[in-house]
Amino acid sequence: MTAPRATRKRTFEIRENLPAPNSAEGALFHYTPDEAAQWTPFRGRTLRNMATKHEIEHSRNGRVIYFTGEQIVALAQRHVVKPFQKPAVARAA
Structure with a gap:
């Protein structure tokens, strides 16, 4: 006999009208991992684990x-991928 599976998913409340992190108001605002996830390449659970x-x-x-x-x-700036540029080839004189 196996244990019953959990049927309720865990949900997190995200507050409304959050200031953007790059604004003056949002610079020192405290975001939960689930609220911060919308501005990062990670999910809330991943941010919590990290x-x-x-x-x-x-x-x-x-x-x-x-x-x-x-x-x-x-964190978002750390994961920005910049486009590749070929280095200029020096010509022999």
């Missing part, structure tokens, strides 16, 4: 993980 493993900068209030707007912008 913060727990100390792979990324975060703010912690007891056991609750938060990200400031500055930390979100820095």
